[in-house]
Amino acid sequence: MMNGKEYLESLRDGRTVFLNGDKVDDVTTHPAYRNSARSIAQLYDALHDPDTARILTAKTDEGHTTHKLFKASKNATELFEARDAIAQWSKLSYGFMGRTPDYKAAFTGSLGPYSDFL
Numbered sequence: 001m002m003n004g005k006e007y008l009e010s011l012r013d014g015r016t017v018f019l020n021g022d023k024v025d026d027v028t029t030h031p032a033y034r035n036s037a038r039s040i041a042q043l044y045d046a047l048h049d050p051d052t053a054r055i056l057t058a059k060t061d062e063g064h065t066t067h068k069l070f071k072a073s074k075n076a077t078e079l080f081e082a083r084d085a086i087a088q089w090s091k092l093s094y095g096f097m098g099r100t101p102d103y104k105a106a107f108t109g110s111l112g113p114y115s116d117f118l
Helices: 004-010 034-046 050-056 076-093 100-109
Strands: 017-019 022-024 057-059 065-067
Touching (some): 034 076, 050 057, 050 076
Antiparallel strands (some): 017 022, 057 065
16 A cells, blocks of 8 residues: 555656646646645555554555455444544545545445455
8 A cells, every 4th residue: 555655756757737727737746736645645644654554554464454444344343443434534534535435445345255245
C-alpha cells in the first residue's frame, strides 16, 4: 500500500489537467487541488499509522495488507470491523472527501465471493 508521499508522487505522472482552460502542471502544488491531494495523502498515511492501521487494514487470504473495505467480510466480526473502518475513514476526512472511497470499495470487495450470483 502506498503512503501519503508515494500517493502525491503518483499524481506527478504526466497527466493532463485543465482548470478553466488553463493547464495545471502539478495538482499537488496548484492552489485549486493541493489541499485535496494533501487530505487524501493523510488518508494513505493513516493506513500505516499503528493507531489507525489496526482499525483500517486487514490481511488478505494471500497475505497482503489492504484497507478492510477491499476485503470481503466472511463473518459478522469482519463485517463489524469493515463498518468501523468506514467510520474511521470518514472521521479522518470529516466526511468531506465523499463516499466513493468507502462504499465503492466495499461493493468491489464483495464481487469475488459472490461472482457466481446471477
